[in-house]
Amino acid sequence: MALVLVPAFCLLSGAYAQKWDVTLAPGPVARGAGACVTIPCSFTYPAGWTVSAVSWTRDWDQTVYHSDEARVHAAFKGRARYLGDLLHNCSLRVAGLSPSDQGTYRFRFEAMRNGSSDAWTGMPGQRLNVSDDRCQPSLGRQREPGPSLTCSVGAACPHLPSWYDRNGVRRSPGQTPGRAGATELRISPSQLDPGAALRCQVDGYRVECDSDPSQPPGTVTPNAPRIEVSWPAGKAALREGDGFTLRCQGAAPRPPGYVWSHGDLWLPEAGQDLRVDKAAVSDGGSYACGVWVSGPGWGYLSLSARESVQVQRAYAQKWDVTLAPGPVARGAGACVTIPCSFTYPAGWSVSAVSWTRDWDQTVYHSDEARVHAAFKGRARYLGDLLHNCSLRVAGLRPSDQGTYRFRFEAMRNGSSDAWTGMPGQRLNVSDDQCQPSLGRRTDPGPSLTCSVGAACPHRPSWYDRDGVRRSPGQTPGRAGATELRISPSQLDPGAALRCQMDGYRDECDSDQSQPPGTVTPNAPRVEVSWPAGKAALREGDGFTLRCQGAAPRPPGYVWSHGDVWLPEAGQDLRVDKAAVSDGGSYACGVWVSGPGWGYLSLSARESVEVQRSGRCQCLSPGLMAGVVVAILLLVILVNVGACYLLRRGRRQAGAEGAAEGAELSRRPKTESPYEELQGRTQDIYSQLDSPQAGSH
Structure with a gap:
């Protein structure tokens, strides 16, 4: 605004101050309905005059602003704001524009001097054109391929819309394929709570007068509506x-x-009144309405509670069960609703109802004790004892495939009768195209992959236990797969990861982020076993690791060794002939999945030690150092002992030499050496001839 006003204000120097005048921007101003407009304006008057009142009018007949607020037209109260003063600025701002605001706006000011008064009106005024805003979203609804709401903006709008719930949580992160400027929220009426509110926000759009892009002026959610029948x-x-x-x-x-x-x-009708001229039984059921308000860059939808309408058959004289034509097909793990209605002659009262599968399994019965164990907790009767016999089965399994038949029992005046709908409703259960599978890779680095079938229209993302998104994008070159590049050591013991199909909703699900049955499995543990009688594992021995963990449905398994994800996927990890390299830390994970979701819960790490085989058992560095020190001490002791014995021997030899010298000195000097030798020889022979003790 400053850039617009400065040129006008620059004219207010010198000569301008002697002229009655109002200066406006050249040409008309154009805005979209619901937007905001600022009309820059300046005015001048001769010196000595004092402005006493200012006003703005539209097409002469509506007062948009006046110094006396009581004179403002009701259509502009609370929307028009005077940005100027009583000196030279006369700018005006109008918010929440509507088509009726279109017209020519004129500024008028009154002035006084020395008791006299005068007034001036700027001519020809400022033309304002109001058209539909290109970024004001519109609401749509679809029935195929599933119930959905669409929020669309014009092709010329440079921004894209997104859906948010009442708490500001984004419900639809992407655009509808093939529809520019539209965001589709695949959600059925039953998945929205009574009184729920949804907001469609054009991300990045800002209104000219708005200081908060997330809450434009006037976007207060409308009160929850109600239905009158x-x-x-x-x-x-x-x-x-x-x-x-x-x-x-x-x-x-x-x-x-x-x-x-x-x-x-969702119905195509969009008026305040919904009229049914000639009702059929099928026109009965629950109805709900929503109030939609929108402005530039935003739209709000506030929903009512459901109102039930019952249309009775005019004749009511026929025993009959009505089901949808043709078979019903769903994916394994999904949910199915079988619509059903029944009639009977007047005067009869229904006493019991039941559903069976292929005649041999009771899916539902008024007496719960008669329900087959395979359907307990999964089958829900949505009908009543009058005419509605609809059935819902959650967590479908391949074994649920078959023909479902409804039977009711009735009584009148003490007599009873029963009727079974034929031929029944065929249910086919196949693999769900949006049920993710778990994979792992080692190159270019340890990673986990979550993949869905190519036919699934949604894309998977990884989330941690706290709901924080871990991988916002897809794996390059792999459609329908999201790779989380994370090694086993980067996950804490007992960690849990969730793979979610963004935008996928189960038919019976009321919470997109937590489909039924997706409770995280308990953290598993690893059990180690090896041959009996072995105190420790050695090379060549075999051992088995078992992953023990409770899961709400049959699980898959993932194993890691050190910092590498292993290709094995069974509950047991067997090593037949262990090498030393097979030792180390192991961990396992339990994987459960259903349509649109998958959970991985990890165990703590279990350490396995494999010792080398052979005669020489490998010693630890500490023990080896102790052996070396002991050997050194032994060598030192042997050397000290040898030195001691050698010195002692030398002393004894010296003493004997001294004694022999003394004896020689006492003998006669005339004795020859020959005689001496002969005498010693005789002494030796005399010793041999003498008997020794212990010879007999």
């Missing part, structure tokens, strides 16, 4: 052929749009 006077109940009207009552800050749902479908 009316039918012909004097009728106690609705029957086939009657007409009825539903009205959506809700307060909104601006003229709203409306959306209606019947059962689990």
